[in-house]
Amino acid sequence: MLSCEPIADQASFYLPGTDCEILPSVSLADLTSFRVGGPAEWFATPRTVAEFQTGVQWAKAQGLPVMGLGGGSNLLISDRGLPGLTLLTKHLRYLKFEPETGLMTAGAGRLLPQIAGQAAKRGLAGFEWAVGIPGTIGGAVVMNAGAHGGCTADSLVSAQVLEPDGSISQLSLADLHYSYRSSILQGSQRLVLQATFHLQPGVDPEVVKALTQQHLHHRLDTQPYHLPSCGSVFRNPSPQSAGWLIENAGLKGYRIGQAQVAERHANFILNCGGATASDIFRLIRYVQARVSDRWSVQLKPEVKILGDFTAVE
Numbered sequence: 001m002l003s004c005e006p007i008a009d010q011a012s013f014y015l016p017g018t019d020c021e022i023l024p025s026v027s028l029a030d031l032t033s034f035r036v037g038g039p040a041e042w043f044a045t046p047r048t049v050a051e052f053q054t055g056v057q058w059a060k061a062q063g064l065p066v067m068g069l070g071g072g073s074n075l076l077i078s079d080r081g082l083p084g085l086t087l088l089t090k091h092l093r094y095l096k097f098e099p100e101t102g103l104m105t106a107g108a109g110r111l112l113p114q115i116a117g118q119a120a121k122r123g124l125a126g127f128e129w130a131v132g133i134p135g136t137i138g139g140a141v142v143m144n145a146g147a148h149g150g151c152t153a154d155s156l157v158s159a160q161v162l163e164p165d166g167s168i169s170q171l172s173l174a175d176l177h178y179s180y181r182s183s184i185l186q187g188s189q190r191l192v193l194q195a196t197f198h199l200q201p202g203v204d205p206e207v208v209k210a211l212t213q214q215h216l217h218h219r220l221d222t223q224p225y226h227l228p229s230c231g232s233v234f235r236n237p238s239p240q241s242a243g244w245l246i247e248n249a250g251l252k253g254y255r256i257g258q259a260q261v262a263e264r265h266a267n268f269i270l271n272c273g274g275a276t277a278s279d280i281f282r283l284i285r286y287v288q289a290r291v292s293d294r295w296s297v298q299l300k301p302e303v304k305i306l307g308d309f310t311a312v313e
């Protein structure tokens with residue numbers, strides 16, 4: 001069992017034998033793309049896998065839940081914050097290409113647009129879809145992020161995962177049980193440390209770069225990137241998209257507090273400045289109710305809604 005400061009002290013401390021500081025009550029608003037949310041009960045930014053292991057073991061010893069935080073681009077965190085230990089992955093930035101085989105291994109904290117650019121430069125095809133997604137490899141592996149007809153599961157070979165007991169395991173594509181924006185890792189206490197992908201080698205870099213740029217321009221033309229959001233709020237049902245159902249329920253521009261259904265893309269909710277997580281949560285529920293009344297379709301959030309919203313329900 002690890003020794004550490006008593007939790008009731010609410011003072012920062014270093015994990016035993018490491019340079020990793022555990023901080024109490026750290027605001028998560030600036031670490032999410034919605035720019036809302038209360039504090040993490042405990043927060044750390046480990047630099048090494050060993051520090052992640054020690055952090056996870058400390059949380060286990062305290063009986064605390066652990067959450068991996070990547071780009072914060074698919075999260076709605078309660079204004080009341082998050083219990084447990086939040087571990088930011090931004091220092092896991094490892095990126096290695098094997099141009100001959102097309103294998104690429106990236107640390108969990110590496111940003112998707114950077115990887116798309118690096119792969120394109122090397123003439124490796126298969127990651128162009130990721131250029132406009134402001135998340136990390138860890139978040140993409142968990143969410144099965146995708147766009148422009150491609151997704152994480154298309155090229156993933158394996159993911160290295162930190163288990164809740166501090167051990168490390170290697171999960172194959174089949175182990176991850178991927179489906180649309182879904183994987184076995186969602187809602188689990190497992191942390192992705194890195195992932196390996198198989199891209200198509202030997203393609204003319206100019207061709208890969210051109211497709212990557214085309215995807216980026218298409219997104220900038222069709223999606224509202226000028227205000228904080230989480231991208232698409234709802235999973236797309238079939239046959240109509242969530243955006244179509246919301247738009248045709250007359251909800252474009254609808255506002256609760258400072259949260260607004262985007263005029264440019266109805267499946268986006270924007271923080272127009274000073275929105276709270278409660279404003280956004282109420283708007284999500286309102287949109288669900290109106291779409292259900294109008295189309296008898298129950299929209300399911302794609303965004304991960306975390307923390308206590310009971311006072312808002």
Ligand SMILES: Cc1cc2nc3c(=O)[nH]c(=O)nc-3n(C[C@H](O)[C@H](O)[C@H](O)COP(=O)(O)OP(=O)(O)OC[C@H]3O[C@@H](n4cnc5c(N)ncnc54)[C@H](O)[C@@H]3O)c2cc1C
Pocket residue numbers: 033067068069070071072073074075089108132133134135136137138139140141142143144145146147187190191192193225229230231232304
């Ligand atoms: C403008 C905009 C456009 C977007 N467009 C798209 C799009 O086209 N397609 C798409 O799929 N998504 C899109 N998104 C949503 C988002 O970018 C993706 O879901 C992305 O994969 C989330 O990655 P992240 O690192 O930000 O994860 P976070 O938001 O930090 O976390 C998301 C979930 O993953 C977990 N998680 C994160 N990292 C780890 C880890 N290392 N280990 C274990 N769990 C982890 C978190 O605990 C949480 O449950 C968009 C978002 C924005 C803001």
